[in-house]
Amino acid sequence: MFAVDALILIAGVLLLLGIVSSKLSTRIGMPVLVLFLLVGILAGSEGIGGIEFEDYRLAHGIGxxxxxxxxxxxxxxxxxxxxxxxxxxxxxxxxxGVFVTAAITGVAASWILPELSLLEGLLLGSIVGSTDAAAVFAILRWGGVALPKRIAAVLEVESASNDPMAIFLTVGCIELLLRNVPLGPGLLKLFAAQMVIGSIVGVAGGFAAVWVVNRLELGAAGMYPVLVSACALLIYGVAVQLGGSGFLAAYLAGVVIGNKRLAFQQGIRRFHDAMAWLAQIVMFVSLGLLCSPSRLLEISAKGVLVALVLILIARPVAVLLSALPFRFNWREFTFISWVGLKGAVPITLATFPLMSATQEHPMHAPLIFDAVFFIVVVSAVVQGTSLAPMARWLGLETPREPEPPVSLEISSLRHVDGEVLDYAITEDSRAAGRQVRDLALPGGVVIALIARGDQVIPPQGFTRILAGDHVIVVLRPGTKPFVDQVFGRNPPERTVVPAAVEFPFRGTTTVGELEEFYSIAIDAHREWTLDRLIREKLESEPVQVDSVAQFGSLRFRVQRLSSDGKIELVAMSILE
Structure with missing residues (x-):
């Protein structure tokens, strides 16, 4: 067997173990990253696998x-x-928040670990100062914890954008320990470059990627996700070469691309979701291979003390000072303080001292790496396993959206003016309990199918929509605000209807239906159709295409007439 054959076999086994452990994590309530690390530790030199892996540069590259x-x-x-x-x-x-966390943890570490000087302690604090995006995304998006949208958004955006500060503090401490840069303006310039250049490259690169994807016609659908991945890696590389944060640039580019219309959009998202899972498994298993359990046992007692200071003192103080102006209540403050999850970023940053240490300035790099690894494991186990109970205890857990039993999408190699949306119908949805023909949907909107349990129901006029159904709707993008009014929850998922934008309605839609489904009140008989409403307003004027009738702030324009002169389609707009 060639060496590469053995490597492929080992990689396949480790990936399978990682996937199986992800399934196990949901049953035992353990964060999946801990089990991925455990797989790596068991496969390592002191585990049952006996794999020798001490290449910190390779581990840093993988991470x-x-x-x-x-x-x-x-x-x-x-x-x-x-x-x-x-x-x-x-x-x-x-x-x-990262600065305060690093400072408090660093001072405590230099006292708890007497081998470390104050500056080396601050280096350790800087490494563990940021929350980890991979860990937070894994818990909040795939770990079964559903939170209010504001809290979830704050935690996710924080975890994705705090790496520049952690990198700045880590590199700054290393440079000070190596005496390559004095304390002062040089460090501030490094931080500013990381944040500003990373942000500019990320946003600009995201818009450029959208432009390229929508204009480059590729012959194979599978090439589009690869093209987007190439753009992401290019954006990271450009940001780093210019002195910015590649991690921040990659995240912001993803935000820009994810909020724009793309060719083969759903395929691109599914591909990158799979790639993110693969990246998590490879990264955490590789970092687990670096670990020596015997060294962790030696530092366990002191490592627990540092972790407790980080979790119970440093993070809450940092959140208090950072979030105080934004009127979080005590429940939200407590939960945000608890979600200071550590993961791959601290372990990856802990390889920096190992690669930078010299004989003159050893920086106690192995000790710092072992301490960081132990703190990450403690954080993941203690905080990760308790997030769901903590959210329930604080009354912050919200009902999770039921997973749709089927999916439907428009797969096109070109940009198309349409989209497919899946609405989960709840008791407070205006569509619940109504027949399809009574929904008064805007023109250009079609219910493609209804999924009820394991049944797929082709919709007909008499089909009644029930709470718990998944309604798959095909629509033109401009009609989404009105469709949200019909199928969305009350009130958070009902988007505000924009002013000065025309929305098409059928001429048979009644005044009562506009009020019932869209909260649009018109001083007219509820049973009147839009056809009759416009004719009554125009009185003796002939009704033709582009005829306009106005009722207060509502403007109705005739868009289409039938062969016998009936109004088939009306464009309604709300005047500012």
């Missing part, structure tokens, strides 16, 4: 590539609405 993929996928799944409601507290948590 960097994997984190880029995970952060990019996290950006793809982050809506602009989440950014808008969370960017202010998230930005403070990602900067001031």
């Amino acid at each position: 960097t590539i994997a984190l880029t993929i995970i952060l990019f996928d996290g950006g793809l799944g982050t809506s602009m609405a989440a950014i808008q409601v969370s960017w202010k507290p998230s930005l403070l948590l990602a900067t001031l």
Whole structure:
């Protein structure tokens, strides 16, 4: 057997064990990253696998590539609405919060671990100062914890954007220990470059990637996800070459791309979701291979003390100072303080001292690496396993959206002016209990199918929609605000209907239906159709295409007439 054959066999076994452990994690309530690390430890030199792996540079490279993929996928799944409601507290948590966490933890570490000087203790604190995006995404998106949208958005955006501060503090401490840079403006310049350049490259690169994907006609659908992945890696590389944060750039590029219309969009998202899972398994298993359990046992007592200071003192103080201006209640404050999950980023950053240490300046790099690894495991086990009970105890857990039993999508190699949406019908949805023909949907909107349990129901006019159904709707993008009014929950999923935008309605839609489904009140008989409403308003004027009738702030324009002169389609707009 060639060496590469053995390597492929080992890789396949480790991947399978990682996948099986992810299934096990949901049953025992253990964060999946802990089990991935455990697989790596068991396969390592002191485990049953006996695999010798001490290449810190390779581990750092694997961790960097994997984190880029995970952060990019996290950006793809982050809506602009989440950014808008969370960017202010998230930005403070990602900067001031990381600094305060690093300072308190670093001072405590230099006291608990007497081998470390104060500056070496601050280096350890800087390494563990940030929350880890891979860990947070794994818990919040795939770990069974459903939270209010504002809290979830703050935690996700913070974890994705706080790496520049942690890298800045870590590199700054190393440079000070190596005496390569004095304390002062040089460090501030490094941080500013990381944040500003990373942000500019990420946003600009995201828009450029959207432009390329929508205009480059590829012959095979499978090439589009590969093209987007190449753009993500390119954006990371450009940001780093210019002195910025590649991680921040990758995340922001994902946000831009995920909130734009793309060719083969659903296929691109599914591909990167799979890549993110693969990256997590490879990264955590590789980092687990680096671990020596015997060394962890030696540091366990002191490591627990440092972890307790980090979890119970440093993180809460940092959250208090950062989130105080934003009026979080005590429940939200407590939960945000508890979600200071550590993961791959600290372990990856812990390889920096190992690669930078010299004989003149050893920096106690092996001790720092072992301490960081132990703190990450404690954080993941203690905080990760208790997130769901903590959310329930604080009354913050919200009902999870039921998984749709079927899916439908438009698969096109070109940009098409349409989309497919899946609405989970709840008791407070306006569509619940109504027949399809009574929904008064806008023109250009079609219910493609209804999924009820394990049944697929082709919709007909008399089909009644029930709570618990999944309604698959094909629509033109401009009609979405009105469709949300019909199928969305009351009130959080009902988007505001924009002003000065025309929405098509059938001429047979009644005044009562507009009020019932869209909360649009018109001073007219409820049973009147839009056809009759417009004719009554125009009185003796002839009704023709582009005829206009106005009722207060509502404007109705005739879009289409039938061969016998009936109004088939009306464009309604709300005047500002």
